[in-house]
Amino acid sequence: xxxxxxxxxxxxxxxxxxxxxxxxxxxxxxxxxxxxxxxxxxxxxxxxxxxxxxxxxxxxxxxxxxxxxxxxxxxxxxxxxxxxxxxxxxxxxxxxxxxxxxxxxxxxxxxxxxxxxxxxxxxxxxxxxxxxxxxxxxxxxxxxxxxxxxxxxxxxxxxxxxxxxxxxxxxxxxxxxxxxxxxxxxxxxxxxxxxxxxxxxxxxxxxxxxxxxxxxxxxxxxxxxxxxxxxxxxxxxxxxxxxxxxxxxxxxxxxxxxxxxxxxxxxxxxxxxxxxxxxx
Amino acid sequence: xxxxxxxxxxxxxxxxxxxxxxxxxxxxxxxxxxxxxxxxxxxxxxxxxxxxxxxxxxxxxxxxxxxxxxxxxxxxxxxxxxxxxxxxxxxxxxxxxxxxxxxxxxxxxxxxxxxxxxxxxxxxxxxxxxxxxxxxxxxxxxxxxxxxxxxxxxxxxxxxxxxxxxxxxxxxxxxxxxxxxxxxxxxxxxxxxxxxxxxxxxxxxxxxxxxxxxxxxxxxxxxxxxxxxxxxxxxxxxxxxxxxxxxxxx
Numbered sequence: 001x002x003x004x005x006x007x008x009x010x011x012x013x014x015x016x017x018x019x020x021x022x023x024x025x026x027x028x029x030x031x032x033x034x035x036x037x038x039x040x041x042x043x044x045x046x047x048x049x050x051x052x053x054x055x056x057x058x059x060x061x062x063x064x065x066x067x068x069x070x071x072x073x074x075x076x077x078x079x080x081x082x083x084x085x086x087x088x089x090x091x092x093x094x095x096x097x098x099x100x101x102x103x104x105x106x107x108x109x110x111x112x113x114x115x116x117x118x119x120x121x122x123x124x125x126x127x128x129x130x131x132x133x134x135x136x137x138x139x140x141x142x143x144x145x146x147x148x149x150x151x152x153x154x155x156x157x158x159x160x161x162x163x164x165x166x167x168x169x170x171x172x173x174x175x176x177x178x179x180x181x182x183x184x185x186x187x188x189x190x191x192x193x194x195x196x197x198x199x200x201x202x203x204x205x206x207x208x209x210x211x212x213x214x215x216x217x218x219x220x221x222x223x224x225x226x227x228x229x230x231x232x233x234x235x236x237x238x239x240x241x242x243x244x245x246x247x248x249x250x251x252x253x254x255x256x257x258x259x260x261x262x263x264x265x266x267x268x269x270x271x272x273x274x275x276x277x278x279x280x
Numbered sequence: 281x282x283x284x285x286x287x288x289x290x291x292x293x294x295x296x297x298x299x300x301x302x303x304x305x306x307x308x309x310x311x312x313x314x315x316x317x318x319x320x321x322x323x324x325x326x327x328x329x330x331x332x333x334x335x336x337x338x339x340x341x342x343x344x345x346x347x348x349x350x351x352x353x354x355x356x357x358x359x360x361x362x363x364x365x366x367x368x369x370x371x372x373x374x375x376x377x378x379x380x381x382x383x384x385x386x387x388x389x390x391x392x393x394x395x396x397x398x399x400x401x402x403x404x405x406x407x408x409x410x411x412x413x414x415x416x417x418x419x420x421x422x423x424x425x426x427x428x429x430x431x432x433x434x435x436x437x438x439x440x441x442x443x444x445x446x447x448x449x450x451x452x453x454x455x456x457x458x459x460x461x462x463x464x465x466x467x468x469x470x471x472x473x474x475x476x477x478x479x480x481x482x483x484x485x486x487x488x489x490x491x492x493x494x495x496x497x498x499x500x501x502x503x504x505x506x507x508x509x510x511x512x513x514x515x516x517x518x519x520x521x522x523x524x525x526x527x528x529x530x
Binding site: 081 | 312406407
C-alpha cells in the first residue's frame with residue numbers, strides 16, 4: 001500500500017476520490033479530529049496549542065509597552081508572526097522565511113485586521129504616551145495541511161484567554177508602574193474562523209475537499225493552492241483563493257455553507273476549551 | 281559567593297529540591313510523523329521539542345567522505361522566555377548552542393556508517409527555565425533513537441553549580457533559571473554515561489580548583505541518572521509499539 005502511494009501518487013489518490021472517499025477514510029466534507037489546549041506555555045502571557053489531525057500549531061502572545069505612533073496616538077500595536085519551522089516538515093529548509101511562510105503570515109494578519117475583533121484603541125493606556133504591543137507569535141510544529149485554519153484558531157484562543165496587567169502612568173514624572181496581579185481581560189469581539197478547501201480536478205468533475213492534509217494539498221496543485229473561507233459568527237468575513245483548480249459558482253456557494261457549519265463547530269471547541277481552562 | 285540564599289537552613293533549594301535532586305523529567309518519543317524521528321522532553325518547566333531528518337543525501341558543499349555530516353539548529357521560540365526573544369535563531373547565543381549541540385551529538389553518533397550523508401537535527405525550545413541546552417541534548421538523543429540512527433551510547437547533559445552552607449560547599453544538581461541568574465558558577469556537562477566519557481564540558485564564572493571535583497562528579501552522576509530515565513522511556517515506547525495489535529486493512 002505504501003509503495004503504491006509513493007510510486008504512483010496521482011493514481012493512488014484518484015482511485016480513492018473516484019469512490020467518494022479520501023486516502024485517510026474521511027468524506028469530502030469531513031473535519032479531522034481537533035485537540036485544543038489553552039495556557040500551554042507559561043512563559044508567554046497567553047498561549048494555546050492546537051492539533052488538527054497531524055497539524056500542530058502553537059501560539060504565544062507576549063506583551064510589551066511602547067509609545068504610540070505620532071499619526072495614531074490612540075492606537076496600540078498588534079503584530080502577528082507566523083513561523084514555519086524546519087522541524088515541521090522536510091519541505092521547509094532553515095534560513096529566512098520562505099515565500100509560502102510570508103503568504104501565510106500575511107493572510108492570517110489580514111484576517112485578524114479585517115475582522116476588527118481587537119480594537120487597537122483598547123490597547124492604548126495613555127494617549128500619545130503609552131500603549132500595549134501584542135506580539136502574537138505562531139509557530140508551526142508539524143505541518144500536515146490546513147495551516148491557516150490552525151493558525152487562526154490557536155491565535156483566537158490565545159487572544160480570548162489574554163488579560164492585560166494594570167498600568168499606572170504618572171504623567172508628570174513619566175514613571176510607569178505595572179501591577180501584574182490586577183488584570184483586565186482583553187476585549188475580543190467576534191471570532192473569525194477560517195476553513196481551507198482544495199479542489200481536485202478529476203477527469204469527470206471537480207470535487208472540493210475540506211480540511212486537506214499535506215498529501216491532498218500536493219495532489220491538488222501544491223501546498224498553498226487552497227481556497228480559504230472565513231466566517232465570523234454568522235457573517236462572511238473573507239475568501240482567499242490561491243490558484244489551483246476551479247469550481248463553478250454553485251459549487252462555491254455550497255462550500256460557503258459547509259464552511260459556515262464548520263465555523264460553528266470550531267467556535268464551540270474554542271469556547272469549551274476556554275471555559276474548561278478558566279474553571280480550573 | 282552568590283547573592284541570594286541558594287540553600288535554606290533546612291538544606292532545601294529555592295524551588296524546594298534537595299541539592300542532589302533532578303527536576304522532574306517527562307518525555308515522549310515519536311510525537312510527530314513528518315520527521316524521521318521526534319521527541320518531546322520536559323525538564324521541570326523547560327520544554328523542548330526535537331526533530332531529526334535523515335540520514336539523507338548531503339548538500340554538495342557539505343559532503344564528507346569520512347562520515348555523516350551532522351547539522352543542528354537550536355531555536356528558541358519568541359515566547360519561550362519571560363521577556364520576548366526578538367531573534368529566535370541566527371544570533372550569537374543560538375549559533376553557539378547549535379555548535380555545542382552538534383559537537384555533543386557527533387560524539388555519540390556512529391558517523392563512520394553514513395559517509396556522503398547528512399543528518400539534520402532541529403531543536404525548538406518552547407519554554408526556557410534554565411538548562412535549555414541540557415534538555416535539548418536529551419531530547420535530541422531521544423529523537424535520534426526514534427529515527428533509528430545508530431548511537432555509540434546515550435548522550436545526556438546536565439548542569440551543576442555550588443552553594444554554600446556555612447563554610448561547607450554543597451554541589452547543586454540541575455540548575456534552574458533563578459539559580460543561574462543568581463550569579464553562581466554553572467558547569468554544563470554533556471556525557472556518554474555508559475562508556476564513562478565526556479563529550480562537552482563548559483563552565484562559566486569562577487570556581488576554586490578544590491571544589492571542581494565535587495561539582496564535576498555531581499554533574500556526571502546527574503548524567504547517569506538521566507540516562508536511566510531516558511532508557512526507561514525508550515523501552516516503554518518500544519513496548520507500546522509491539523503490544524498494540526496490528527490493524528490490517530484490505
